[in-house]
Amino acid sequence: MEQAENNGNGDEGEQLRIGVYICHCGLNIAQTVDCARVCGYAATLPDVVVAKENMYSCADPGQIQIKSDIEEFALNRVVVAACSVKMHGPTFMTVCEEAGLNPYLFQMVNIREHCSWVHMGDREAATVKAMDQVRMAVAGVTHARALDNRVVKVTRRALVIGGGVTGLQAAVDMADAGYDVYLVEKTHYLGGLSNQLHRMFDHMEQVSCVVTPLIMRALNHPRITVFTGTEVEEVTGYVGNFNVRLKVRPRLVGEACDCCGACSEVCPVEAPSEFQAGMATRKAIYLPDSQALPNVYCVDEDLCNDCGRCEDVCHVFAIDLSDAARIEPIEVGTIVLAIGAKPYVPGEGNRWSYDGASDVFTSLEVERLLSSAGPTGGELLRRSNGQVPEQVAFVQCVGSRDPDENPWCSRICCLNTIKQACQVKARYPEVKVSVYHGDIRLYKKEHEDFYRLARDQGIVFMRSHVEEVAPRGDRLEVRAIDELLDGPTAQEVGMVVLACGLTRTDDAQKLQDMLKVPSSADGFLLEAHPKLRPLETAIDGVMLAGTCQFPKDIGDCMLQASGAAAKCMGMLSKDSIELDGIISSIEQDLCNGCMVCVKKCPFGAVTTDEVEVEGKMKKRARVIEASCKGCGVCVARCKQGAIQAHGFTDEQIFAQIDAALEEDPGGRILALVCHW
Amino acid sequence: MCTGRISQEMVLHAFERGAGLVLIGGCHPPGDCHYINGNIQCEEMIARLKKKALPEMGVDPERLRLEWVSSAEGTVFQRIMKEMDGQLEALKAARQ
Numbered sequence: 001m002e003q004a005e006n007n008g009n010g011d012e013g014e015q016l017r018i019g020v021y022i023c024h025c026g027l028n029i030a031q032t033v034d035c036a037r038v039c040g041y042a043a044t045l046p047d048v049v050v051a052k053e054n055m056y057s058c059a060d061p062g063q064i065q066i067k068s069d070i071e072e073f074a075l076n077r078v079v080v081a082a083c084s085v086k087m088h089g090p091t092f093m094t095v096c097e098e099a100g101l102n103p104y105l106f107q108m109v110n111i112r113e114h115c116s117w118v119h120m121g122d123r124e125a126a127t128v129k130a131m132d133q134v135r136m137a138v139a140g141v142t143h144a145r146a147l148d149n150r151v152v153k154v155t156r157r158a159l160v161i162g163g164g165v166t167g168l169q170a171a172v173d174m175a176d177a178g179y180d181v182y183l184v185e186k187t188h189y190l191g192g193l194s195n196q197l198h199r200m201f202d203h204m205e206q207v208s209c210v211v212t213p214l215i216m217r218a219l220n221h222p223r224i225t226v227f228t229g230t231e232v233e234e235v236t237g238y239v240g241n242f243n244v245r246l247k248v249r250p251r252l253v254g255e256a257c258d259c260c261g262a263c264s265e266v267c268p269v270e271a272p273s274e275f276q277a278g279m280a281t282r283k284a285i286y287l288p289d290s291q292a293l294p295n296v297y298c299v300d301e302d303l304c305n306d307c308g309r310c311e312d313v314c315h316v317f318a319i320d321l322s323d324a325a326r327i328e329p330i331e332v333g334t335i336v337l338a339i340g341a342k343p344y345v346p347g348e349g350n351r352w353s354y355d356g357a358s359d360v361f362t363s364l365e366v367e368r369l370l371s372s373a374g375p376t377g378g379e380l381l382r383r384s385n386g387q388v389p390e391q392v393a394f395v396q397c398v399g400s401r402d403p404d405e406n407p408w409c410s411r412i413c414c415l416n417t418i419k420q421a422c423q424v425k426a427r428y429p430e431v432k433v434s435v436y437h438g439d440i441r442l443y444k445k446e447h448e449d450f451y452r453l454a455r456d457q458g459i460v461f462m463r464s465h466v467e468e469v470a471p472r473g474d475r476l477e478v479r480a481i482d483e484l485l486d487g488p489t490a491q492e493v494g495m496v497v498l499a500c501g502l503t504r505t506d507d508a509q510k511l512q513d514m515l516k517v518p519s520s521a522d523g524f525l526l527e528a529h530p531k532l533r534p535l536e537t538a539i540d541g542v543m544l545a546g547t548c549q550f551p552k553d554i555g556d557c558m559l560q561a562s563g564a565a566a567k568c569m570g571m572l573s574k575d576s577i578e579l580d581g582i583i584s585s586i587e588q589d590l591c592n593g594c595m596v597c598v599k600k601c602p603f604g605a606v607t608t609d610e611v612e613v614e615g616k617m618k619k620r621a622r623v624i625e626a627s628c629k630g631c632g633v634c635v636a637r638c639k640q641g642a643i644q645a646h647g648f649t650d651e652q653i654f655a656q657i658d659a660a661l662e663e664d665p666g667g668r669i670l671a672l673v674c675h676w
Numbered sequence: 677m678c679t680g681r682i683s684q685e686m687v688l689h690a691f692e693r694g695a696g697l698v699l700i701g702g703c704h705p706p707g708d709c710h711y712i713n714g715n716i717q718c719e720e721m722i723a724r725l726k727k728k729a730l731p732e733m734g735v736d737p738e739r740l741r742l743e744w745v746s747s748a749e750g751t752v753f754q755r756i757m758k759e760m761d762g763q764l765e766a767l768k769a770a771r772q
Binding site: 118516518520521526528530538600602603629630631632633635636637645647648650653654657658661665666667668669670671672673674675676 | 677678679680681682683684685686687689690693694695696697698699700701702703704706708709710711712713714715717718721745747748754757760761764767768771
């Protein structure tokens with residue numbers, strides 16, 4: 001990393017001139033910390049030439065003060081003691097830059113969240129701690145070095161992985177804005193999980209009325225290249241420059257297909273229909289649903305026995321069973337992960353007696369039953385006798401909010417149940433419907449009205465914990481503990497519907513491994529920051545959208561899809577982008593070629609060069625600057641001291657440790673914590 | 677910076693300087709680490725330190741504590757701090 005040559009370049013041997021600014025943050029800091037005392041203390045620290053207080057350092061007067069001081073006092077280091085670096089670090093880095101000071105010669109210290117807010121009522125201790133924090137920051141900034149941001153060129157195209165509503169919306173948004181987009185879908189049809197849904201809460205619109213036009217827009221858009229039956233095989237490169245290999249499985253049926261269905265009729269191989277949630281069968285050559293898009297049959301390669309009967313009967317000669325998979329290499333600048341989620345299905349021995357054969361149904365199965373395109377043509381029929389049940393019980397939070405199963409709330413189940421209960425009531429007014437629930441969780445302003453509507457229709461909501469659903473003759477008994485009655489209840493019903501949430505998809509791990517995108521402990525893909533960067537992953541250029549992040553409804557998926565698209569376009573709108581300078585670099589003269597850093601780098605960002613050393617070719621490690629995330633794992637592992645973590649050098653960290661332990665070290669706890 | 681950035685030398689240096697206790701706080705494994713597995717690499721380093729370098733230096737390994745705390749777990753951090761405060765008081769009392 002080259003050092004900047006502007007004012008305050010952090011060169012060795014320069015005369016340090018440090019400015020320290022203590023922010024009151026209104027009363028957020030000042031009511032607990034004696035800022036004047038901290039400021040007076042800061043002025044006594046080595047090389048501090050100016051120390052000032054600000055009411056709000058982040059506001060214009062505060063910024064102008066720092067800028068003018070940088071010029072007036074020829075400051076070459078700046079410390080701001082205020083709030084979280086995550087919140088206003090970039091603000092003050094910009095202030096420094098605008099005043100001609102390299103922004104990496106700035107250090108922020110958090111005396112709000114880390115001090116005043118957690119020590120309210122103990123002014124003396126908080127003030128002393130704030131002084132300690134400022135001393136540490138001054139010690140750290142003393143060793144700061146000027147860094148340059150990295151500049152990388154951008155391939156101005158995007159890849160969207162996942163052809164459900166989220167991926168479709170993200171692709172259409174970017175394409176409409178003039179960017180070329182590759183849309184990759186694993187199955188042979190677009191629309192994802194939403195295809196299986198019949199109606200949406202809370203306005204009861206038919207899902208296909210929303211999804212079909214969206215799919216048509218994607219399929220017909222001149223800037224979108226759709227790959228169905230396609231999986232991402234390999235991703236290399238970095239933000240702005242991803243090289244992706246797609247594996248395109250053959251559909252084995254060409255676009256000439258007019259969906260006459262003759263092939264399917266003669267096909268001898270039968271399998272459960274995924275589209276109908278296993279409640280009907282399909283053939284090895286099939287169209288999942290008459291509305292499926294692209295509206296062309298496909299062949300399930302894993303099931304097909306190559307008998308060739310379909311080829312014989314196809315009157316438009318659209319079928320070619322000899323077609324093989326191909327690899328399609330593409331180059332893109334950004335990637336949107338919209339791989340969706342998987343509906344939870346209770347496993348063996350579950351307490352609700354769900355086995356896929358009894359009159360216990362999952363919410364997805366009922367969604368299919370209620371659909372006119374479903375296995376019963378829209379009739380709510382029991383599996384056991386093909387009759388409409390007299391009573392239906394919905395059970396909420398099945399597998400959800402359960403520390404032993406799925407600890408999270410899936411956010412969609414309460415409303416989905418209210419929707420399905422209303423549908424049942426509308427179609428069969430005589431059927432009694434009850435809902436066993438824990439908390440009813442409603443997020444949006446219209447949802448309360450929807451809930452009220454359901455209760456007005458006579459749907460009974462019982463705040464209960466369902467202990468067991470067990471067969472009782474030709475019916476099912478629901479045994480529960482009613483929280484209001486504070487006692488056990490039992491009810492016999494003809495049908496039980498389990499409100500099942502969403503879990504991570506089976507494909508998530510493979511993509512995670514390829515892209516190095518972290519997930520949280522529950523398996524959902526992790527955003528870079530839950531509040532400040534909810535659309536991005538920790539990997540620059542890779543965005544998140546939809547239920548792969550956490551369960552959400554179609555409306556929220558659309559929101560996030562457009563958000564992720566906007567984030568991508570922010571990068572794609574430029575020929576090159578800047579990345580921060582907080583990365584590692586290796587002094588190859590000190591490297592002994594042990595390759596520990598190459599092995600340990602979580603991002604594959606360390607590579608090797610062949611370097612001539614004393615007449616012999618030796619391996620020496622080198623950091624791929626654009627791929628480095630600045631975690632510093634390589635630095636901690638290097639026994640040779642050959643690697644520097646810029647922005648977090650040993651000098652900076654050791655100086656802060658020394659400063660922290662300057663007084664009464666035995667009475668202190670030193671904490672080294674991750675800055676996330 | 678990740679907990680994976682923390683070197684053995686940093687911890688040893690803190691104890692050489694007389695630190696009462698050292699806490700290393702990172703993100704929950706396996707998945708919460710923003711740098712994939714920096715937290716696990718840190719855990720391995722801590723295990724080695726506790727086994728060898730700290731006892732050799734005459735430092736009770738109990739004085740080094742590794743905890744997984746997310747930024748949303750203020751109450752967990754508070755509990756850990758209170759426990760460590762009690763530990764530190766006991767340590768000081770034992771010294772006197």
